[in-house]
Amino acid sequence: MITRILPNLWRFTGTDKSNSYYLDVGEKVIIDAGNRSDRQEYVALFGKVVDFGSVHKVIFTHLHYDHIGNFDLFKNAKLFASAEEIAELDNNRAKAIMDENMAEKFKVKLYPLPSEIAGLEVIKTPGHTRGSVCLWYKQEKVLFTGDTLFGKKMLGRTDLPTSAPGMINASILKLVEYNYKILAGGHEY
Numbered sequence: 001m002i003t004r005i006l007p008n009l010w011r012f013t014g015t016d017k018s019n020s021y022y023l024d025v026g027e028k029v030i031i032d033a034g035n036r037s038d039r040q041e042y043v044a045l046f047g048k049v050v051d052f053g054s055v056h057k058v059i060f061t062h063l064h065y066d067h068i069g070n071f072d073l074f075k076n077a078k079l080f081a082s083a084e085e086i087a088e089l090d091n092n093r094a095k096a097i098m099d100e101n102m103a104e105k106f107k108v109k110l111y112p113l114p115s116e117i118a119g120l121e122v123i124k125t126p127g128h129t130r131g132s133v134c135l136w137y138k139q140e141k142v143l144f145t146g147d148t149l150f151g152k153k154m155l156g157r158t159d160l161p162t163s164a165p166g167m168i169n170a171s172i173l174k175l176v177e178y179n180y181k182i183l184a185g186g187h188e189y
């Protein structure tokens, strides 16, 4: 399902309720790439909204399989994740991705996220995974939260292989300071 959230922001929601965002800020940016099990629908529906080959940057809030699934559609894009998340991947691919098949497929060059990218502020929010980030689109007050925080003020799980449960509270407290108008979560929960 496609939802247009702002004139320059679209959301694809898969059958497992995982989200992928397309933001056009002059640079074309994808935030999370959905679940590969939704690929057909992703291509058919999202492909009408965004020309995959023209995307400049793909930013992963973290590297779980349901956030990276369609990474390889963006043939000309640079792919980004936090340095911490990349380290987890280097340490144990299957553990970081939580899916053997995707771990096998996801052999890509990842660039470590700078503190700001395409006009978005990168907020380090360890907890759901040690390397999870949120992204702040200040101009429109949109907070992209990955699996750290969902729309109904629900927190992401912190009992997964690369979780950092002791760090989630500080991360949520950090997010409280952002007066967001739109919370753009990693899943429609």
Ligand SMILES: [Zn+2]
Binding pocket: 062, 064, 128, 147
């Ligand atoms: Zn996750």
